[in-house]
Amino acid sequence: MIGQALNRVDGPLKVAGRATYAYEHWVETPPLYGFIVGATIGKGRIARIDTDHAESAPGVHHMVMTHHNAAAQGPRDESIAVEYWRAKPALTGPEIHHYGEPVALVVAATFEQARAAAELVEVEYAAEPGRFDFSTHMDEAYAPALVGPGIPADTAVGDVDAAFEASAVKVDQVYTTPYELSMPMEPHACLVEPRGEDLTVYVSSQVVDAAQASLAATLDIDPARIHIVAPYIGGGFGSKLNIHAETVLAALAARALDRPVKVALTRQQVFHLTGLRPTSSQRVRLGAARDGRLTAIAHDVTMHTRPDMEYGEPTAGTTRSLYAAPNRSTTHRLAPLDLPQGEDVRAPGEAPGLLAVESAMDELAHELGMDPVELRIRNEPTVDPERDVPFSERRLVECLREGARRFGWERRPTTPASVRDGRWLVGYGMAAGIRGHFQQPTAVRVRMEADGTVVVQSDMTDLGTGTYTVLTQVAAEALGLTPDQVRVELGHSDFPASWGSGGSWGACNSSTALHRACRALREKLLSTAKDDARSPMYGLDLAEAQFSGGELRVEGRSEPMREIVARNHPDGVEAEGEIPLMADEPNYTDYSIHTYGAHFAEVGVDADTAEIRLRRMLGVFSVGRVLNAKTVRSQLLGGMIWGFGAALQEEAFVDPRTGAIATRDLAQYLVPVQADIPDLDVTVLDGHDDKANVLGSKGAGELGICGAGAAIGNAVFNATGMRVRDFPITLEKVLPGLPPMEA
Structure with a gap:
């Protein structure tokens, strides 16, 4: 199930x-x-x-x-x-x-x-x-103690400055991302x-x-x-x-x-x-040997914060685990502005951070004359490069290779601005994706009624992501029922508490807690049947008992669970399951637990107007065990579309005179619509990460956006030879650099 x-x-x-x-x-x-x-x-x-x-x-x-x-x-x-x-x-x-x-x-x-x-x-x-203009107040930025949910603001390994200066090939660029909502x-x-x-x-x-x-x-x-x-x-x-x-x-x-x-x-x-994703200025330095192996990687981020409500998006966080390099540095700095508070927005940290880092990796591949896929594979770490612990399940290379094969990456133009389709300049781009998997305290209650139906309760929420459905599947499988015998009740503070839906932790956390609740309920049912002289299971060793078809089965005997409950628990029998904070779970200390993806995009750029059109896009992802193939595909597709918006459209413009957001409606704050998006392709690798949880599943909701925008930006460069580092990539930024039309 x-x-x-x-x-x-x-x-x-x-x-x-x-x-x-x-x-x-x-x-x-x-x-x-x-x-x-x-x-x-x-x-x-x-x-x-x-x-x-x-x-x-x-x-x-x-x-x-x-x-x-x-x-x-x-x-x-x-x-x-x-x-x-x-x-x-x-x-x-x-x-x-x-x-x-x-x-x-x-x-x-x-x-x-x-x-x-x-x-x-x-x-x-x-x-x-008031302080409204980010560019004029960046010099007031300070170093916070933490960013995101308790993440150190800065990290350092080795001597990144010396290693960068000694590198044979260097990329040193600044990428900017806008306010988003x-x-x-x-x-x-x-x-x-x-x-x-x-x-x-x-x-x-x-x-x-x-x-x-x-x-x-x-x-x-x-x-x-x-x-x-x-x-x-x-x-x-x-x-x-x-x-x-x-x-x-x-x-x-x-x-x-x-x-x-x-x-x-x-x-x-x-x-x-409501809150904004902070605007950011990100300096990325990559130093590499001639064979493409990174010797230094540095990611320095400055973003806005409200003076009285500090918020730092962990924008450089994923750089800490993505690629191997002996010398490394990441920093976060906050510039106080008199604007609405910063808040979590769609893959907070990973989405804007990977826009910068994966664009820089594409620039490095171009400088080296190397295939961007091969460059990433060559810098695959064997252990987490900053924590020095093993990865729980890392299949990024498999995502890259499978994506290249499925996309037809070998047809990628090696020279930018060299392929035309009528008036369209055509280019390919790719990027890697990574996102941490988080475990937060979550409790779930499960109750079997006297008629054999099951009720699942948690204050967990469903944002339209499929929580009702996934929890139905977990309970049905654990208790040997059909989905129509399970009723899931969510979103009420009278139910056991969770961390809800956010951070891509919701489905896996609630499913794991539910699995534990079902296991406890099974033990109650087994104990009840074994001690009930009226049951065919009376006195038997039920260690090998099976729950299937609404029945308890062992040694050729069976009994409907509803009869066990009706006789012994006429008001129903229930159990709770819970999981702790990841800091209290040894696996999250002993292993580096992430999800991974690889994005491949083909774009067309109008040679006269610089209009950019996404022609096709593929994402290949590794998220451990899939809980529902349909809902996870929808989530990943949605994330890829978010990445399109971040690359080409989304930007909240702040009036530097008043601090007002001038683009405060959906006519001016652009988000992707149906006409913008062609058919997208998603492949999810079969997997099971037993270090993440007993189900082997990891969060998928926000992984789809991680790296997606960079793949599109890299495709625009491949199509035009024009590198835009100020996102989103809009017409006026591309038009001046377009190659002349052939006579």
């Missing part, structure tokens, strides 16, 4: 419109609607705020909330290790930290009335000079319903436990008083790991008014009220 391409069990609900998302929930008391008023300056203070006209507008219910009347809230606690669990206070004072920051919440009978009344809130500001299809929204001292919060959250803890810390109440409900989420891609202003303000208003309150962000507000 595990690994089969089972259709999504929640598919019929979604197709029929019966899967209820955060904003779609209805409660007994009709809800009020809130609309957030955002600051129109990027730095300063509120000098005066007048809400009289807004409060007298049609439908406005009792209050317009500002820093003058908002309830006291708990402060951010930096001692809490992970940002997702910290308090997120809003409307606590007159200070403005970035453009669009909430200055008021208008609550009315309808969304339209709240939005109209929001226009009537009058705000006068005492503006202050997650842009899920479902904007951030919630409904908060007060029930006495408790709050039921219907919210679009990737991590239910974090949402509960963060909101409780913000409101300074017992977390048990907050009930998070998030059964369906319309995408998140990192932006829903944290709660944001809409949830906090809806909760404050609901408590103050003792009425349910709904708040949803408009698409424009999403750009300022």
Whole structure:
């Protein structure tokens, strides 16, 4: 059952419109609607705020909330290790930290009335000079202690400067990546319903436990008083790991008014009220011998951070494990800007970092006159080059070779700008991909009912990635049932806690915890049957018993499990399984555990206009054991499309005068659409990483983006001879370097 391409069990609900998302929930008391008023300056203070006209507008219910009347809230606690669990206070004072920051919440009978009344809130500001332009403030960058989830900011092995200077062939280039946003299809929204001292919060959250803890810390109440409900989420891609202003303000208003309150962000507000992927400037130095073997590799990253909310994306992190080189250095530096906080966005660190490193490797291959695939294979490490521990399962070379074979890499033009197809310049590009596999604390409960059906419960969430389906498969296989005998319930804080969906850890962590829960449930069923004189299994040695077809079978005897449960546990029998933090799991200390991929792309570039078109693309991946062949392929395809967007389209432009994101809608912040993407090809190698977990599976969701953009950028160079190091690669950056058309 595990690994089969089972259709999504929640598919019929979604197709029929019966899967209820955060904003779609209805409660007994009709809800009020809130609309957030955002600051129109990027730095300063509120000098005066007048809400009289807004409060007298049609439908406005009792209050317009500002820093003058908002309830006291708990402060951010930096001692809490992970940002997702910290308090997120809003409307606590007159200070403005970035453009669009909430200055008021208008609550009315309808969304339209709240939005109209929001226009009537009058705000006068005492503006202050702000730091909005990354390029002019890079010299203010500082070294953080950590980046990402507790990762050292800097590493060093050997003498990278001396080795680089002594190298026969050198690449020393700077690559820049823009601000990006997650842009899920479902904007951030919630409904908060007060029930006495408790709050039921219907919210679009990737991590239910974090949402509960963060909101409780913000409101300074017992977390048990907050009930998070998030059964369906319309995408998140990192932006829903944290709660944001809409949830906090809806909760404050609901408590103050003792009425349910709904708040949803408009698409424009999403750009300022959720986090950004930091813009980055990345210097990559590669030193190699004439045979292509790296002698030095250095990756130095500078990115933006909000002064009062430090966030460092681990952009150089994957460089530490990707290629062998005796001399190595990675650094991260943060430049404070008065912009929205940095947050995790789609493969945080790996996506922008591999854009730079894999572009630099392509530049090195060109300098050497070497096949880019061969260059990467020649620098394959035997152990993790910085941790000096073995790899658990490393099949990058196999991905590279299989991808080259399937793609027809031998037909790659060896000379840039040498192949034309009519008016199109044609080029091939490739890149490697790597991503760490993470284990986070996760618990799952499984219960068998008296009728033999099974219920699986966890606060784990499904972002549309297939969690309901994968957990159905794991439980069905472990207990010898068919999928229709399993019901999976997710996304509720009353269920056992997990780290939710994020970081590509969700499916594997919850599946492993569920596997352990099923194993514990099996032991209970075996013990019950063995001790039940009414059972055919009474007194038998059940060590070799099989669970199959809904029955317990051993030595030619069988009994339906439902009969065992009905006789002995009429209310059902349950068990829990859990896994610890990876720091408490020896394999994650003793081994370097990653997933791997190789991307191959063919592009066409219009020789007159510089229009770039992806003609075909292949990704070959190693993710250990596949849990569902259909969902993992979809995840990897989605990641490859993200890589296309990062290479050619996505860029949030910050107005350097005001700090406003000027491209704050999907007409100007470009993401790939159907017409941009040809048929893509995905191959997943069969595997089983027994160091990762008992199932042998590793996260796949974000691997597809890792290296994908660099493969497309390298193909553009191969097509045109024009190397663009400032992403995204747009027309005006390519056009000046196009070769002249032949007469």
